[in-house]
Amino acid sequence: MNVLEINHLAVELPVEGALRRVLHDVTLSIGPGEAVGLVGESGAGKSMASRAVIRLLPAGAAVHGDIRYSGDSVLAMDRAALRHFRTHDVAMVFQDPRAHINPVRTIGDFLLEALLERGERRDDARAAVIAVLAAVGVSEPERRLRQFPHELSGGLLQRVMIAAALAVSPTLLLADEPTTALDVTTQSDVMVILDARRRERGLAMLFVTHDLELAAAVCDRIAVLYAGFLVEDAPAGDLHRNLRHPYTAGLLASRPDPVAPRPRLAAIPGRPLSAFEVGAGCAFAPRCAFAVERCHLERPELRVLDAGRVACHRAEELAGQLALSPTPGGSE
């Protein structure tokens, strides 16, 4: 059974009295021990999708569709069940550790909270937390427990947050841009640790990021979101070999290469749309170099193609063309 199953998830948030669509249609599953990268630009809905999994959406949010953890509907959980789910089964790592760790409490208070909350003895909890701090590469873990967040660097504090997530021995880890605020060398260190601990424990992971290459390096599958729609879901190894969606191809071509620069970047024209701005057809059609009339009129369904799924009317005809020339004429 899949650890996580998201079926036709749609989310609306109240904005100035009216409900505004932030997520249209996301269908995604994660198997035991599997890592799935959820990739997209700002406003695509990737954070909303991950927060919806633990029902951490803003007050007044309307959620449609279905989210199942090991077969149980998360949306139908009562308070007690939700509390158990959040303290035993799932853990989340956020982008900015300084915004998510209480600055007036010690690192020890932060790490022990969830374990004490679920009734573990203080000594056992403390020993467990020290072990997990050491496992994520934090030196002098006992001293760290007495320190406050402001005494630690960003990279170190992010490891503390990862330690907190691992300490509860979850089955599913939600990581929302866990390395985006870090320097590249620190990002590399943190990803090594996250990847190793995840594999050891057979943890399933939903890894939310804007960085396709990073996701491809640490995940088994890549799911690409655009304007609230899941547009592609493919094995990570296929990303560079077998491009199926013009948006994914455009994202890859937009990124400069440190070793082999292009004279001019193949930028995708226009800007990423927010979910509520999407018209009748394919959300990406206004920016797509391959869009035909049908794309503007009819919304493409997510369908199975090769080893993945894609939501593009022209996916079959475009196969092979995308890698060569992602956005012909798309200079601005």
Place this chain on the structure above:
Amino acid sequence: MTDEPVLEVRELRKEYRVRTSRAEAVPAAGSALLGHAVTRRERAGVLVAVDDVSFSVSPGQSLAVVGESGSGKTTVARMVVGLERPTSGTIMVSGRERSWRHVSSRERRRRAREVQIVFQDPYSSLDPRMSVRASLDESLRLHFDWTRERRDERVAELLDQVGLDRRQANSLPKALSGGQRQRVAIARALASEPRVLICDEAVASLDVSIQAQILNLLSDIRDATGVSYLFISHDLAVVRQVSDAVLVMRRGRVIEAGPTASVLSEPSDAYTKQLLAAIPRPGWKPTPSNS
């Protein structure tokens, strides 16, 4: 590019006084993997943010300063544009040394016609109450003694150069996206016709697809105006795309410098190699950095 340098920086140094109570700022031996905030102390109570940095930029050249947080790259930019006063060293612009005593308003404006800066955050670097047009016009009024018609013409030209339309020109910043705001910030910087444009992480907070548009735009502007760039960035891939030469900084010092193509293809310094190795790319796997 054979002309005399438009910007020349020699032995630049910046010290900050810091409180000395934080005994833990110096990492303990063996804790190199901790990712500690890097603070190099030469003597108690003084933090050396920039230490002996020298470089020059020729007309139309693009020089990148690359480094991680705490490397001193932004402090260099702020000293060149005049927002920070160097502790020692010289900054020469168009062959003229910038002194730090009694800078009159007139002199400040003259300096602003030489060097301009675009900041990272397009949400906080524009006046929220000023339309794009008014913001550009203000800069023109400040720097040039032009008629209204002449200024309107120039505003239209600047908007065109950065790819903004008439409707956007009359908007307030809050109505614009991040990429559009960064175009406004670039247009405003170009309004005074500077010889050097400093881009301090100017594309770092933009979405990948927008980042590519702005990088292409910067390259077009350089071709069209011959402006020089001092490009401050943490991102080696971006640096490769926009610069001819590069300085790699770490803990306030330049650890490697040279033509961008050769530094990034065959880095000689171990730290530069480490930075390059940490960039996710096809076939990449994360490895410990040993920093």
